[in-house]
Amino acid sequence: xxxxxxxxxxxxxxxxxxxxxxxxxxxxxxxxxxxxxxxxxxxxxxxxxxxxxxxxxxxxxxxxxxxxxxxxxxxxxxxxxxxxxxxxxxxxxxxxxxxxxxxxxxxxxxxxxxxxxxxxxxxxxxxxxxxxxxxxxxxxxxxxxxxxxxxxxxxxxxxxxxxxxxxxxxxxxxxxxxxxxxxxxxxxxxxxxxxxxxxxxxxxxxxxxxxxxxxxxxxxxxxxxxxxxxxxxxxxxxxxxxxxxxxxxxxxxxxxxxxxxxxxxxxxxxxxxxxxxxxxxxxxxxx
Amino acid sequence: xxxxxxxxxxxxxxxxxxxxxxxxxxxxxxxxxxxxxxxxxxxxxxxxxxxxxxxxxxxxxxxxxxxxxxxxxxxxxxxxxxxxxxxxxxxxxxxxxxxxxxxxxxxxxxxxxxxxxxxxxxxxxxxxxxxxxxxxxxxxxxxxxxxxxxxxxxxxxxxxxxxxxxxxxxxxxxxxxxxxxxxxxxxxxxxxxxxxxxxxxxxxxxxxxxxxxxxxxxxxxxxxxxxxxxxxxxxxxxxxxxxxxxxxxxxxxxxxxxxxxxxxxxxxxxxxxxxxxxxxxxxxxxxxxxxxxxxxxxxxxxxxxxxxxxxxxxxxxxxxxxxxxxxxxxxxxxxxxxxxxxxxxxxxxxxxxxxxxxxxxxxxxxxxxxxxxxxxxxxxxxxxxxxxxxxxxxxxxxxxxxxxxxxxxxxxxxxxxxxxxxxxxxxxxxxxxxxxxxxxxxxxxxxxxxxxxxxxxxxxxxxxxxxxxxxxxxxxxxxxxxxxxxxxxxxxxxxxxxxxxxxxxxxxxxxxxxxxxxxxxxxxxxxxxxxxxxxxxxxxxxxxxxxxxxxxxxxxxxxxxxxxxxxxxxxxxxxxxxxxxxxxx
Numbered sequence: 001x002x003x004x005x006x007x008x009x010x011x012x013x014x015x016x017x018x019x020x021x022x023x024x025x026x027x028x029x030x031x032x033x034x035x036x037x038x039x040x041x042x043x044x045x046x047x048x049x050x051x052x053x054x055x056x057x058x059x060x061x062x063x064x065x066x067x068x069x070x071x072x073x074x075x076x077x078x079x080x081x082x083x084x085x086x087x088x089x090x091x092x093x094x095x096x097x098x099x100x101x102x103x104x105x106x107x108x109x110x111x112x113x114x115x116x117x118x119x120x121x122x123x124x125x126x127x128x129x130x131x132x133x134x135x136x137x138x139x140x141x142x143x144x145x146x147x148x149x150x151x152x153x154x155x156x157x158x159x160x161x162x163x164x165x166x167x168x169x170x171x172x173x174x175x176x177x178x179x180x181x182x183x184x185x186x187x188x189x190x191x192x193x194x195x196x197x198x199x200x201x202x203x204x205x206x207x208x209x210x211x212x213x214x215x216x217x218x219x220x221x222x223x224x225x226x227x228x229x230x231x232x233x234x235x236x237x238x239x240x241x242x243x244x245x246x247x248x249x250x251x252x253x254x255x256x257x258x259x260x261x262x263x264x265x266x267x268x269x270x271x272x273x274x275x276x277x278x279x280x281x282x283x284x285x286x287x
Numbered sequence: 288x289x290x291x292x293x294x295x296x297x298x299x300x301x302x303x304x305x306x307x308x309x310x311x312x313x314x315x316x317x318x319x320x321x322x323x324x325x326x327x328x329x330x331x332x333x334x335x336x337x338x339x340x341x342x343x344x345x346x347x348x349x350x351x352x353x354x355x356x357x358x359x360x361x362x363x364x365x366x367x368x369x370x371x372x373x374x375x376x377x378x379x380x381x382x383x384x385x386x387x388x389x390x391x392x393x394x395x396x397x398x399x400x401x402x403x404x405x406x407x408x409x410x411x412x413x414x415x416x417x418x419x420x421x422x423x424x425x426x427x428x429x430x431x432x433x434x435x436x437x438x439x440x441x442x443x444x445x446x447x448x449x450x451x452x453x454x455x456x457x458x459x460x461x462x463x464x465x466x467x468x469x470x471x472x473x474x475x476x477x478x479x480x481x482x483x484x485x486x487x488x489x490x491x492x493x494x495x496x497x498x499x500x501x502x503x504x505x506x507x508x509x510x511x512x513x514x515x516x517x518x519x520x521x522x523x524x525x526x527x528x529x530x531x532x533x534x535x536x537x538x539x540x541x542x543x544x545x546x547x548x549x550x551x552x553x554x555x556x557x558x559x560x561x562x563x564x565x566x567x568x569x570x571x572x573x574x575x576x577x578x579x580x581x582x583x584x585x586x587x588x589x590x591x592x593x594x595x596x597x598x599x600x601x602x603x604x605x606x607x608x609x610x611x612x613x614x615x616x617x618x619x620x621x622x623x624x625x626x627x628x629x630x631x632x633x634x635x636x637x638x639x640x641x642x643x644x645x646x647x648x649x650x651x652x653x654x655x656x657x658x659x660x661x662x663x664x665x666x667x668x669x670x671x672x673x674x675x676x677x678x679x680x681x682x683x684x685x686x687x688x689x690x691x692x693x694x695x696x697x698x699x700x701x702x703x704x705x706x707x708x709x710x711x712x713x714x715x716x717x718x719x720x721x722x723x724x725x726x727x728x729x730x731x732x733x734x735x736x737x738x739x740x741x742x743x744x745x746x747x748x749x750x751x752x753x754x755x756x757x758x759x760x761x762x763x764x765x766x767x768x769x770x771x772x773x774x775x776x777x778x779x780x781x782x783x784x785x786x787x788x789x790x791x792x793x794x795x796x797x798x799x800x801x802x803x804x805x806x807x808x809x810x811x812x813x814x815x816x817x818x819x820x821x822x823x824x825x826x827x828x829x830x831x832x833x834x835x836x837x838x839x840x841x842x843x844x845x846x847x848x849x850x851x852x853x854x855x856x857x858x859x860x861x862x863x864x865x866x867x868x869x870x871x872x
Contacts, residue, residue, distance in 0.1 A: 046550070
């Protein structure tokens, strides 16, 4: 780790093909800045990306990375971190990747509390496939596949996380660059699974959940008397369907990450060129 | 071969059949006798017939046969289920005081030994030991020194305290004495002991041990019969060697965790059965195209769908060869014996890393849950070699950078193998992706690069074909006109069937193939033979199809798909019948 790392070191030489004005630019910038601020460099960082507009982030960032199968980014990140506790792991995906096809993994990744950061770029729409309802779309949001709206409530990812025993739950807004970076940074520094849902507006297919909408409606928890260490406070914020919030909603300061719970602390990439010492004991057990 | 002895304990699932059988097998192994076990079981926690069978001899045994000499029957159904295997000299041990066994009829000329198992167990300290009383009775019938049973009981109950061990020993002696006193009868059996040391293990355990020996540090899996034993074996053991096991939320997650660990530089593995392979196939192309070394173990069971989850089949061959969209390079290894499960696992890890692709390691139910004795030297850990392939570190990464200074994990090379850099390696940062990519791993749809990358991935397979040994195992009569080909776990039964056929004057040459892809070219062997028979546990003859495809000739087929593995005597008869049909035609 070198101390003179700048966030631009995390930029690859590929120009993003996101639509001009896409929230994902800001989301990615905040991620890169948070990584640089926390003393990481591209060679000790592993970014896992899913599929969708958000999934392209692995291409636009420079680090060790895997751009995987739709919905399975969290299990990949889990495997990387368990094999390499010395590596900083950041997983990124969209609302479809995380809360639809990958929803099952989300619940269990939260429970496992592996020490990594999960950034969900939530635009409440499927952008890459040109505008279909996502699991976080509003009930009356009209799209090509839901002409009268989905007529089902959107997934509440924070509630899902809290119910699954999350140790860090946060919400940020890609356009509020400083706050977004600050919140991602807290998630990186958290000892355990740092979950940040990021409002990352789609300027092409979502004319409801726009920059203006979020700017006008977001309440910053920092400016309220919200106590993020209080699960009850967190529950109230999460179940408040009248307001949009940003900030750290919940953080368990006593969080014990998976690797400490399970004593997984070795760099598994290093192995001897023959059977490990004491392997013959395994044969004797069958006597 | 010296006379073999065939023994079984059977009852309801939940009767402790499995542990009772295992204790007896362990006792025989510790007495220096060879052992081969098999299980008839149902996929229920309680209820349903289940049996544990043991075949033993002072010589090597590697198959089951259709014969039963001593049967401990806890239920009437146990006798009914085994009528075909029982013979006039068979002895059936049962508890006539058990309500369901009161009216039981011992068929024909067989000898029934009525032992109050429960009552004697209660006197020794608890009814739960009734099966151990039966084991003591079996020792008396088979003239097997009870000290060997003591040794197995000590191993089994060591962590439960000396009192329990002593009670069990007493229960066993009660059973033995009862038979000695009540049945003044000379039985035909005399299980001699030897000074040989053996270890007793099943295929799943051999795979797990092979993984640790090969330096596997990470295992993620989701429980599924009959692959679960790989995971339970590794749990608590791999940690002693710096590794870790995760029980994932599903197979989709398991294989992606294993993939992540492999990208982190760990030797990584998952194991499952057919239904799990269906799910894992989603990620298979990504593993191959990102050139990630991964060992995927498929312990096959009877399909399709939920099929017969606790029954034998070799039906997933085509799934492993062809599963997944697009054209995906892969290797498929199929160890043919339990000891080869160990060595092929080691080989699978080396092949995966040398050629940076997914390797299927496939066993099947009958091998996975079958225990067999081996000399401990069979698993010589000093002979294990670890070859990690083309890995670059900070010192030698410079030679593998693009003009613009990016590391090239998919560098075009003559042999198709590119350098690998583990995370943490300075200047090695790169993305791996399921998208078609350039040498640096960046997305591309450039037509020339697409072709170059596809060719490069396929070149690895061609390179492996040339560099590695893909030979089949051969036995029987090398000059015989009849060639029998098989793959996977049928080898043991076939080896014994060949001996039986030899006794009848029929010479057979056998090729047992542990490599499904790449596989040996059998053209010369098939063309040199007059009759060719391919033996496998499936209906369609999936391996026979491959042989016909490779050789451009027709073969005869012996297939079995009723859920039960081949038995040596049955297989000898089937091969004979097939040859006779061919002669008539």
